[in-house]
Amino acid sequence: MEYEEIPINKIFVSKANVRTRQVEAGLDQLAANIRRVGLLHPIIVFRTDDKYELIVGQRRYLACKKLGWDRIPALITGPIDETKGRIMSLSEGIHRRELPHADLIDAIEALYMKYGSPKLIAEELGITEATVRNWLPLSLAPEPIKEMIKEKKIKPTDAKRAIAAGGTNEKKIVEIAKHITKMTTPEKRRLVDIAKEKPEVPAENLVEEAKKPHVEERVTIHLTSKYAKALDTASKDLGLDREDVAKTAVIDWLSMRGFVSPA
DSSP, X not given: OEEEEEEGXXXXXXXXXXOOSSTTTTHHHHHHHHHHHOOOSOEEEEXXXXXXXXXXXXXXXXXXXXXXXXXXXXEEEOOOOHHHHHHHHHHHHHHSSOOOHHHHHHHHHHHHHXXXXXXXXXXXXXXXXXXXXXXXXXXXXXXXHHHHHHTTSSOHHHHHHHHHHHTTOHHHHHHHHHHHTTSOHHHHXXXXXXXXXXXXXXXXXXXXXXXXXXXXXXXXXXXXXXXXXXXXXXXXXXXXXXXXXXXXHHHHHHHHTTOSOOO
């Protein structure tokens, strides 16, 4: 890469840039910070004819444009394909201001279509494979679910619960998603459990069953800081509550050891 200050009016944002939503959120604060201390990290572009295609640093570019700069420091790289551009842009977004969920979902989907492997995506992005696997179900979710996430009508955690409960039936997943946002956390957990035990039951019946009073037992587990931190890490990577992670671990262990009947 070569370093150069390039004309701002000759820059355009690449289609490979994964941030397409909430682009201007906090832009005034970023511009004020750049005015105060300068641009500490140059943008990354590549030349295309007499212009520059911006791959990394969209918000910095917009902030400097807002400040009225004529030129901006940039690292100029050789031409790259759209997939590589997405990887660079997504890596930047992950390690700087958090990307909107919908943008992250779109990016993971595009990279999965290219690589078909969560492991390869994780290696390219420098994130854990668990993080990729956490977002992958939403990347491959029915379009109505993605739209609900984009419009903030459902949280990603609840969307994943709807997918887990609906299995491969897209219509059922969407129907469950419409109801699950109005349910309590215990009801949501029961919904997923019942759906796994009775996959043939229609969505409306699953919701009704999950809302009925159930007998449950609460178990307190004391963990050393080592395992408590591991639980927190798993919770963050998987996008689940700590209780959900612990519950799944206990159920899996009991099932593998033969303490639970398959039926």
